[in-house]
Amino acid sequence: MQEKDQYRTDARDAGNRLVAGHVSEDPFAAAFKATRMPMIVTDPNQPDNPIIFCNEAFRKLTGYSDDEVIGRNCRFLQGSDTDRETVSNIREAVAAGRDIAVDILNFRKDGSTFWNAVFISPVRDETGKIVYFFASQLDFTTVKSREADLAAARHEAEAEVAKHTANLRSAMEARTLLVHEVDHRVKNNLLTMASIVKMHSRVTRDDGRRQTLMSVLNRIEALSTVQRKLFTLDDVSKFDMSEFTRELVTDLVDATGRKDIRLSLDLSPLLVPAVKATPLSLIVNELVGDAVRQGLSDGGGDIHVVVRRLNGHFLIRIEDTSEPVEPDVENAELGRMLIEASALQLGAEIERKREGRKTIVDVVLLIGDQQENAH
């Protein structure tokens, strides 16, 4: 206790010497005393580097009197919540004789806290020896709490955004699931419809009825092929007419088992809006069906199918070279109606030509880029 008192006396003496070194009208000393910035001076040449001088602003900030401050190491301003790493940074800088500026949580005499932007700098004599440490404090608690408020507001906003994103994502997932579910059901229903018609055709003993049922089945299956080809492209709003045509015509010709029906294809990708897929496919189905029926006559025949762009138009051409056969009247009439209705819906032109034994049917569809993008 006595020793401590002695230190304190020494510290005060050192402070007094420091002040005495300046005449009372020394503007620097006056400024130091009167400034609103809290400041202290410590003496590293005494044990534990005690404070030897503090100004009025410092006393006002911390709530301590001069007697309570002089002779003590600055660490009495620290408390339980003070960051240990910041403290050790200060200690290292002081030990190394370096300047340091840090933000530290300090405690007043009454136990309340304040954020202190402290700047500590060594003061050296002519020989370069450190004779004092000078420290200035700046209470930036309000800035810090505004920062905290801003951070809290930001976190709140981020949480809100995260919540909305999660909602949106789950809505998207639900939608994707629904699209898959609906697609699955449509596919299943088409196959069920086809199965019912096929079953009926199996049980009927009437050839005419069987033919009618097969004619219905043929059109249902054209729609089935459309459904299978929908949503297979990266752009789900588009439908590749050449892919559809390739599958439809190959399937049909393969199933005849006739080697004398020779098929040649000239197909390039032709993307049409998905809404046009059904009417266009129905037209192709009728024309290809006609061509294959012609080929089924005794001599077989050649079928040539072209799908490509032509001067901004879409061209689907079906050529067949075979002996004309007497068509089934009902089926031909149905086919004609389907083609007419579909062509009307699409604004497509259908042109039939006959060159010797060759029948050529052109389906020309004017699809400008604008229309192409329309849904």
Next chain:
Amino acid sequence: MKVMIVEDEMLLAMELESEVEMAGHQVTGVAMSSSQAKEQICTSRPDFAFVDIHLMDGPTGVDVGRQLAAAGIPYIFVSGNIKKIPEDFAGALGAIEKPYTMNGMKNALAYVSAIVQGDDSGSPPVSLVLAEDLSSRPRIA
């Protein structure tokens, strides 16, 4: 050949059964769930199988397929969503996408029955998607 049909939609299964019989094959049975399928694989030893992916007990068709592959029985998937078939195709010869057409099924059946009987000279029909084709197809999420 002896054909097993693994399909939970009974109407589709019955119709496929007729189709298979019309083509001159015999159907060993229709399984609606993976457990029925696994039982039939052991009891009736089919030469070939059609396997739907979604069965009564969930998307268990792939499991059934793997068991068929392990038993050395060739098979093809019949599914409305062939994009759900695993990358390795679970040992299947290929897949037919629903809703298949009568001709598509007929052509595929003729092709696989030739394969099962050791004749691989034919070319696969358009209705049959082979493993290597699937990997080059665009996938949707």
